[in-house]
Amino acid sequence: MKLSIPVAETIQKRHSVRTYENKPLLPQDRDALLECMKQLDNPFGASVHTYIIDQKLKADGEKLGTYGIIKGANTFLGVSIPNIELAPLAAGYEFENLILLATHRGLGTVWLAATFKRDGFVFAMKIPRDELLLAISPVGYPAAKRSLTETLMRSAMKSSSRKAWKELFYQADFRTPLTEDLAGDYAQPLEMVRLAPSAKNVQPWRVRKTQNAYHFYVDYKSGLSKEEEIIKQVDLGIALSHFHQTVLELGLTGVFEQMPQEDVKIPENIHYMISWRIGE
Structure with a gap:
């Protein structure tokens, strides 16, 4: 919808x-x-x-x-x-x-x-x-x-701050940062991803651009409880809402699907979830 x-x-x-x-x-x-x-x-x-x-x-x-x-x-x-x-x-x-x-x-x-x-x-x-x-x-x-409790919580979690592009978005591999210029039409959808809320404001999503797709991952250490893993994936779902709804608003086409990831060495603690295949 x-x-x-x-x-x-x-x-x-x-x-x-x-x-x-x-x-x-x-x-x-x-x-x-x-x-x-x-x-x-x-x-x-x-x-x-x-x-x-x-x-x-x-x-x-x-x-x-x-x-x-x-x-x-x-x-x-x-x-x-x-x-x-x-x-x-x-x-x-x-x-x-x-x-x-x-x-x-x-x-x-x-x-x-x-x-x-x-x-x-x-x-x-x-x-x-x-x-x-x-x-x-x-x-x-x-x-x-705001209540005092809320004011203190926002300060502790740095609620208004967000990671920089170079910490979240990558070009081809996980070593080359993706710039807004290289993202082109997808610069705004990715910026909306960057602004998404997440548990404790940790922003666990990572995105890798290839020629025909954007690949979405979750960053968490092995050994987390199943419940904590699920919360990280929910956080990515929030970011995907921002991405997809902005894509739709801009009239861009494509489809979500799981795609092979053999073309890249995925760092430790980075877990692949889903891709956005760009429409023709």
């Missing part, structure tokens, strides 16, 4: 919000989210389920547990998947599309993958037993002033 919003502009406007006005969603905003949820899809062939629940938090943020990180939110979004290949990418892609729609409507959101009490949300959202609740997000109207 191509989002019917100005994608690049919305991506640049999006930021994480943890402090909300204590008021419910207006009916027109809730209806817009529900309509978007019905239409969500992904190019990876995996099933994804999204949820919306209204549950007022106590003043200390602990009724539906977010460890006091979220203040004032009355409504939460969630996303779950079955345990199949590429499902984490699909979840990141679809949920970020929903968050971009919320951003366009002036709503605040923030991805939460670990800092919430999972069992409470699994029960409240009625997640199927054979599916994993990957992430949630509060959704509502940003408060005029």
